[in-house]
Amino acid sequence: MTSSVAMDEQYNPYTGRRVVEGHDDVVPTAAQLGLEPPRFCEQCGRRMVVQVSPDGWWAKCSRHGVIDSADLERR
């Protein structure tokens, strides 16, 4: 049996922990400074395959597909 993920669940892209209202997760300093690409899928918390390039990055979740920094207009 596979567990289903509630539609409104969110995960911290830098730690992979589930976001719980009222409980702040510790975000690494480098991530706070915008120096870290996402490592975990925000929708399911899975670890993503991440490729960094000189002017961007992309990250792939096996369930939720690819996000690209160019699409997000952020580095």
Added chain:
Amino acid sequence: MTQAPARTDILATAREQVLERGEGLSEAQVLEVLQLDDDRLEDLLALAHDVRMKWCGPEVEVEGIISLKTGGCPEDCHFCSQSGLFQSPVRAAWLDIPSLVEAAKQTAKSGATEFCIVAAVRGPDARLMAQVAAGVEAIRNEVDIQVACSLGMLNQEQVDQLAAMGVHRYNHNLETARSHFPNVVTTHSWEERWDTLRMVREAGMEVCCGGILGMGETLEQRAEFSANLAELEPDEVPLNFLNPRPGTPFGDLEVLPASEALKSVAAFRLALPRTILRFAGGREITLGDLGAKKGILGGINAVIVGNYLTTLGRPAEQDLDLLGELQMPIKALNDTI
């Protein structure tokens, strides 16, 4: 009672020895520099800048880097998020050739003359060497940029293959002082790294060798590291500052204080007056924007622009704008510093 003879100020010594004669500081002298009080920092940076300008000139060499093979490394370098031995969030990935060429094009657009292909491996296997050969050929056909590689430890056959491909510079960092290395890596030795560097030089490729500061080394060991590098005489020394990576053994180490990082930059310039001294990873988190400027005015004459292998850097435009503001020309292709 007799008085001890007055000790000559190390900056006065460095001015005469390094700036005037071009002779790098010894290990003991570098240690004196590293031990200077913070109120001497500005004088130290100014001297290191003068040394850089006199012995290297005003040009700055700009480089971009890319990870060809990410993660899953069998080695245990304690600073590295790409080791397969640690609980790091970095997953294994391979870059295809079209994406590699595109990255080289992006890098060239920034004005960079160097593009370094990096793989997280102990040393390359046949599959990786084939991928590198295809990648280097594709880049040379489509992009006007010099290609460097960083593929771990090499054997003689691999060194010869890379030289034949036209790879003009090979990066292999000693990472830290010889005496501190066993605290940083246990799966291979400092001497094995040295052997690769020796073969690279003998094959006619330029040697790029630096390391990471802030990995728990003492000031004495930092000075020792500068002497180790001076003995090697590399063409380029990339200076990284530890950016503690989650899940690695060094994940909880403190970031180096900015003043200590800048003192180290200047001290390494005084130990290596003619080398290409490159600002590399960790400078953003360690120094911030102001520190980057101080470093470029404190002995640095090369930068990695844009992102790093698994982490992000300042946008390339910020560094290029800074170089413009400082009236430091970017080194053109085929110029030598």
